Amino acid sequence: MANRTVSDAKNIHGTNPQYLLEKIIRSRIYESLYWKEDCFGLTAESLIDKADQLPCIGGQYGNQKPTEFLCLTLKLLQLQPEKEIIIDFIRNEDSKYLRALGAFYFRLIGDSLEIYKYLEPLLYDFRKLRRRLPDGAYDIIHMDEFIDSLLRDERVCDTILPRILKRQVLEDNEELEPRVSFLEDELEQEALAAAKKEKKDRSRSRSSSRVSCYRNIKTINIYFYKCIINN
Template sequence: MGDRKSNKPEYHRADERRFLDERGSSGPLAPNGLNPATILEKAVRERIVDSYFYKEQCFGVNEADIVDRVVEHVDHIGGVTGTVQKPTPFLCLAFKLLQLAPNDEILEEYLQFGGEKFKYLRALAVFYIRLTRQDKDVYLKLEPFLEDRRKLRRKGRNGVSLTYVDEFVDDLLVKDRVCATSLWKMRRRDVLEDLELLEPRVSPLGSLEDLLEERDEEMKDGEGGGMGGVRVGV
């Protein structure tokens, strides 16, 4: 136990370069068919590998270590910051996940960790899933977290702002670029529904049609009650 680190493989700078070089032409692809080594843009990858955080915290780590790194070092989401475009710890760890290629069981554990201190682990997991999984699985995995209202700090070139887990998930589903990363173009949800790859999504509040019908009924009831009140007053 005390010598836990000695059981880890020895990594050094060349290993990261080898990942970038060899995976450029060979090696297994991500489930969505993309090359993990080239999902992030070249300039961003180079900044990550050269960053102090990556050198100090991301060498020789495994999937379990990722949890510790997030809890200890990640207090915001984001891509690059400042005029020098310094990569955030969040983006550095996302790049490390691209190298580790965790399986679905591990990703599910990341997603299900509860509590405030693990909300950034969930954010990292949904970001990684959006980068590497097929569109059908992205919707299935991410949509449940559209109900997660916890606050997140977002850091970018223009400073720090406040967002929420559900807003971040929505960005991943609808935007083309998030956290200094161009997202691969997924098929729209309605297209996947037409192909019978997805069931229509039902909000916890009910369908839009039901909500509108309920609202109309409430408005009618309110109008009737208001008129009755006027007659009594007269």
């Protein structure tokens, strides 16, 4: 019972949600101590606290042990919570590991349009994440790098990702607006700031010229006035 998908779950991509993780990985998760002790009896709500305590992201490590991140992903696939709950995970700015977990799960179960819609905004999140490597060591990856890999790579965290349509196809079908990259957006902001500064400088220059002109005229008037008095 503890390893079964909820009875009212819907098939995802034509299969049982848990089958989105390979059978051998599922078996290793079911046998792991973390799954037995920390994932038993979890609900979508209580899982939030577990996700907040995650030490890292990653797939398998050491002697092919599953990370806590992968265990919680399988638990989500087992529970199949409402999409609105996962979207709240993704939009959560307080817990970066909850956001990463939500994004990874959503990449597994979402359709192409939804995935671009909800994951692309996270490309502007540059917080650091610890990642468990296959040899058991850790390295650092940034959230935007992780999200980019979810959108581009075929395999992430030892998991084969379902195929999605290329962004260009959705743009051609007018389902998505062309995406402005962070660099383009930054350059546009810099150009706008430079234009404002130039306009402000020109305004100051014109104002300074008017003051200078006024002073010159005033000096000339005083000179002629003195000449008239002296004569």
